[in-house]
Amino acid sequence: MAYLVFSLSLLLIYVGLALALHIQFGLLGIPNFGVVGFWGLGMYAMGVFQVQLDLSFVDAIVLSVACVAAASWVIGRLVLRLDAQGILCATIAFSAIVALLIVTEKWMTMGVVGLGTIKYPVRIGGATEYLYFFFLIAVVAALQLFTLRLHKSTTGRLLLAIRDNEEVAASLGKDTYAVKTFWFVITCIAMGLLGALSAPLNQFLTPNMIVPSVTFAVWIALVLGGKEHSLGAVVGVFITFGIFDILIETYAPVTPELAVYVPNFKLFVYGLLLVGVLMFKPVGLLDPGLPPEAVIGKGIEGVRTGVALGRRLVASSVSTAKTTSGTTGKTGSSSSGPDESPAVTATAEPGASAPEADGISQAKDPTPEKPS
Amino acid sequence: MKLTASGLSKSYTAHPVLNIQEIMFGGHGIEGLIGPNGAGKSTLLGCLTRRIPPTTGSVTFERDGQDHDLISLSSHQVAQLGLVKTNQRIQGFESLTIRDQLRMAATPPQREGWRFSWKPDPGDPELEATIDGLLDRFPFSNPDGFAKSGGEKKLVDILRCLIVKPKMLLMDEPAAGLPDEITQEVMGLVRSMVEEGELVVLIIEHDLELIWNNCDYVHFLSEGELLFQGDPDEVKNNRVVAEKYMGV
Numbered sequence: 001m002a003y004l005v006f007s008l009s010l011l012l013i014y015v016g017l018a019l020a021l022h023i024q025f026g027l028l029g030i031p032n033f034g035v036v037g038f039w040g041l042g043m044y045a046m047g048v049f050q051v052q053l054d055l056s057f058v059d060a061i062v063l064s065v066a067c068v069a070a071a072s073w074v075i076g077r078l079v080l081r082l083d084a085q086g087i088l089c090a091t092i093a094f095s096a097i098v099a100l101l102i103v104t105e106k107w108m109t110m111g112v113v114g115l116g117t118i119k120y121p122v123r124i125g126g127a128t129e130y131l132y133f134f135f136l137i138a139v140v141a142a143l144q145l146f147t148l149r150l151h152k153s154t155t156g157r158l159l160l161a162i163r164d165n166e167e168v169a170a171s172l173g174k175d176t177y178a179v180k181t182f183w184f185v186i187t188c189i190a191m192g193l194l195g196a197l198s199a200p201l202n203q204f205l206t207p208n209m210i211v212p213s214v215t216f217a218v219w220i221a222l223v224l225g226g227k228e229h230s231l232g233a234v235v236g237v238f239i240t241f242g243i244f245d246i247l248i249e250t251y252a253p254v255t256p257e258l259a260v261y262v263p264n265f266k267l268f269v270y271g272l273l274l275v276g277v278l279m280f281k282p283v284g285l286l287d288p289g290l291p292p293e294a295v296i297g298k299g300i301e302g303v304r305t306g307v308a309l310g311r312r313l314v315a316s317s318v319s320t321a322k323t324t325s326g327t328t329g330k331t332g333s334s335s336s337g338p339d340e341s342p343a344v345t346a347t348a349e350p351g352a353s354a355p356e357a358d359g360i361s362q363a364k365d366p367t368p369e370k371p372s
Numbered sequence: 373m374k375l376t377a378s379g380l381s382k383s384y385t386a387h388p389v390l391n392i393q394e395i396m397f398g399g400h401g402i403e404g405l406i407g408p409n410g411a412g413k414s415t416l417l418g419c420l421t422r423r424i425p426p427t428t429g430s431v432t433f434e435r436d437g438q439d440h441d442l443i444s445l446s447s448h449q450v451a452q453l454g455l456v457k458t459n460q461r462i463q464g465f466e467s468l469t470i471r472d473q474l475r476m477a478a479t480p481p482q483r484e485g486w487r488f489s490w491k492p493d494p495g496d497p498e499l500e501a502t503i504d505g506l507l508d509r510f511p512f513s514n515p516d517g518f519a520k521s522g523g524e525k526k527l528v529d530i531l532r533c534l535i536v537k538p539k540m541l542l543m544d545e546p547a548a549g550l551p552d553e554i555t556q557e558v559m560g561l562v563r564s565m566v567e568e569g570e571l572v573v574l575i576i577e578h579d580l581e582l583i584w585n586n587c588d589y590v591h592f593l594s595e596g597e598l599l600f601q602g603d604p605d606e607v608k609n610n611r612v613v614a615e616k617y618m619g620v
Contacts, residue, residue, distance in 0.1 A: 034410050144491055155489035157468065164465040168529075171421065171456065171459075173451035174484075182486065228467070334532045344560055 005114025005129050007246045009201050012136045013194050014241050017214075018233030019143050025154060027225040029163030030080070030182055031088045035218050037095030038188045040102070040210035042068045047115040057121040060198050065220040069185055076181045076188075092212075103245055116136075116204035136197060143190060144234065148292055151230045159183065170252045171273025181278045204343040217241065220270050224277050226284030231295050235286055240270060373435060373539050374398040375420060375455065380429030390415050390426070390596045398434075398540055400589040401566045404575045404604075406580065407593035410616050413573030413576045414460055416593065417542050419437050421457045422447045428494065435539055447481055452481075452603065457531055458546060460576075464523045470512060470519050474503045477532040506531050525556050527614075530558055534565070547579045557578075559586050571605050580618075592617070 017035055032038075045064035049055045055063070071094075079090040102109045109115055120128050121135075150156045161169045162176045170176045199205060215359045217240065225236025246267040250255070254262060277284060286295060375397045378464040390412040397403055408412050418424035420431055422445060431442040433455055443448055467472050474579060478499050493522040507515040510527055519525045526549045533541060541562070545557045563586065565571055577583050583590060583604065592600040594616045607613055 031439070107457065141473075149490040153489050154476075154479050154484045154493040155486065155494050157472055157493070158479075158484040160467050161465045161476050164467055167423070167447075168459065168463050168465070170446075171451055171457060172532065173448050173456075174481060175448045177446075179484075186486070209384055365395045 002129060005133050006201065007122070007250065009129075009136050010198075010239050011237060011246065012140045013198050013201070014218060014221065014238045014280070014302075015192040015234050016140045016143050017191055017218045018225070018237050019147050020187040020194070021218055021222050021229070022214075022227060022233045023159075024152065024184065024187045026229075026232070027159040027163060027221070028180060029084075030180065030184055031084050032184075033215055033219070034075075034091030034095035034098075035191060036073060036094075036210055036212060036214040036222050037098040037139045038068055038191040039195035039198070039214065040095070041071060041098050042192030043199045043202070043209070044098075044102055044115070044195075044205060045110055046196040046199035047118055050118050050199070051115055052108065057200075061193070065193050065327075067238075068108070068195070069189050072185045072188030073181070078182045080177060080238050080367070083363060093214075094096065095210070095212065096346070098186065099207060101208055101371070103207045109205075112207055114204055114206040118199045118203055118205070120200045130268075132200065136201075139193075139197065147233075148230045151292075167191075172176065207296040211352030220274055223284055224273055225269055226288065228288035229281060229286035229290060229292075231292050231294075232286045234283050234346050235295075239273075244269070373454075375431070375433050375483045375540060375574075377416075377420060377429060377431045378418060380416070380431065381427050382412075382419055382424065383427050388596060390419065392416070392429075395591065395598050395601075397570045397574050397591075400572075400587075402563065402587050404574065404583040404587035404590040405574060405576045405593060406578075406583055406590060406607075406617065408593075409607075412596040413593055414544055415596075417457055417544055417574075421455060421542065422450045423457075429492075433540075440556055451538075452534070452619075454537075454571075455542070456536055456538035456540075457542040458530050458533045460544040460548065462522050462529070462549065464519060464525050464528060466518070470507070470515055470524070472570065473528055473532055474506070474535050475499065475520075478502075478535045478537075479607065506535070506575040507588055509561070510554065513542050523551060523569065526550055527558070529556060534561070538571055540574070543573060543575045545578065546578055547577055547582055555582065569581060 017039060021032060021035060024032050042064050045067045046060050047065050049060035050057070053060075075090065075094055079087045082090070103111055106113075120132055121126070122131065124131060136188060150159075158174060160176070162179060165175045166180075202209065221236035221240045222233055223236070224239055225234065226232030229235075244262075248266075249262055293332070299318070376395070377392060378394045380390065380392045381388060389410075395416075401506050405413050405416070415424060419426040419429075420442070422442060425588050427441070429443075433440045433442050433450075433453055435454060440453055442453075442455075445453075465476070468476060475493070479496075510531070512522060512524055512527075519528045527547075530543070530546060540568070543562075550558070559582065562573055566573055575583065575587065587604055590601065591598060592607060592610070597615070598599060599612050600610050602610070
């Protein structure tokens with residue numbers, strides 16, 4: 001159970017990162033390929049402030065976020081006037097620099113030895129992780145709620161206009177560079193904050209956490225889910241991270257010999273999904289025109305059918321159990337037979353088919369929103 | 373409203389495309405700027421609105437008795453002063469509906485700041501009425517949807533510029549890509565706004581009928597230099613213009 005809470009907490013972090021990237025890239029058109037840099041800087045800054053300087057949780061968070069804000073402001077000033085390729089290269093370079101400095105600056109980060117232990121803000125015995133999990137839900141739900149509202153605001157409209165045609169937006173009197181810099185810094189701060197919040201989750205920080213695959217996981221999730229849709233980040237992360245890292249790696253009945261192949265299989269399916277989406281539906285699973293309410297409604301519907309299927313499966317397995325124990329052979333098996341077969345195929349499916357799992361992941365979204 | 377450029381030149385790697393001693397716009401209601409292809413008309417407009425940095429020269433925009441040096445400003449600041457240009461090529465905001473494009477253009481930047489980022493667009497009844505008026509006047513296939521054809525996009529581009537209430541509007545080939553009757557309607561609207569003293573206009577156009585019918589004053593540009601300017605009749609009958617441009 002503790003492992004599930006850890007995985008779900010990590011999933012929330014990814015949802016948050018994808019949301020920040022959605023604003024950066026989906027709305028504003030800034031291709032930030034250095035997600036792991038901003039996230040990692042926040043996380044390691046948190047570690048350094050807590051472990052090396054022995055600061056309190058709140059002080060360390062505030063200072064870490066300030067570090068990320070300063071870094072992203074400098075990066076923004078340097079690259080936001082460049083075109084997409086320039087920004088892409090510069091942000092990748094930034095994340096590589098962060099990763100390298102973490103290894104080399106041993107006096108501060110302990111280098112490859114690792115930095116720990118980062119404490120949870122409050123410790124209440126076995127409930128600590130659960131409490132922190134709910135805190136993360138609140139943070140990510142707030143971010144999601146903000147994104148939903150940003151889409152309906154005058155600001156969101158301006159961001160889209162700048163993404164579509166910055167030059168014309170400027171010719172209508174919009175200070176596009178200032179707007180881009182501001183929102184780039186704000187969204188990088190969100191990434192840094194999520195990094196700082198990941199530090200207690202991981203407890204012990206090592207440089208091999210700051211790898212480009214974090215950036216790619218966030219990008220793949222966002223592009224799959226729908227980069228322009230306010231719920232694309234959530235849907236995308238549930239499809240990728242939710243299904244593979246949580247459902248399959250933890251719960252699928254895979255034999256130890258096959259388990260070795262799961263991570264490779266995961267990359268393979270990620271790639272396949274990505275190519276499929278880019279070929280057949282480049283905007284991602286969620287069309288930007290689709291209203292969020294409709295997506296949430298569909299998700300709830302998906303969960304209902306899932307629950308109904310589950311019930312039928314349980315009911316049929318109970319009835320077969322009864323009939324086999326009763327040993328009234330023929331009538332029992334023939335009555336349960338037709339009932340059972342569709343249910344069994346349906347449960348075998350979620351691992352392989354995206355749409356079914358998509359429904360489940362979408363429905364999870366409204367629940368985290370409630371606590372805020 | 374006066375826009376003056378002096379000693380303005382623009383060269384691309386030592387290849388001069390524009391070289392103007394002195395030119396002034398805004399003295400008459402609607403002015404025209406004509407000249408053969410490659411004369412530097414669009415480059416001149418780009419330099420005036422700070423979209424293209426000129427090689428040398430100064431540009432001054434006089435508004436409400438105050439002179440503003442445009443060279444030291446960036447393109448959005450020029451627009452905020454009230455100098456706005458429509459585009460020759462079709463350009464727009466693909467992911468905004470026609471209505472949203474107009475709303476976005478007319479919303480002042482201070483109402484798009486971070487304080488407004490989590491509030492739904494409050495809407496401005498006066499602005500909505502203006503937009504309704506414009507959308508009723510022109511035949512869009514679906515005014516609440518996206519601009520589909522090139523003509524619609526071009527028209528939205530012009531309306532977007534009109535709705536920001538510029539003091540001086542520069543129109544780069546407004547007739548190109550627009551059906552004749554729409555061009556007439558646009559020019560009618562622009563003319564009525566000019567007559568009410570809301571703005572002054574400068575039009576670049578190859579459709580000379582449009583220039584002769586609408587303009588009160590015409591500038592003739594050729595090979596980057598200002599060769600002649602005057603009333604439409606003077607320009608029409610000028611020998612240089614006839615030789616260099618009308619091929620007579």
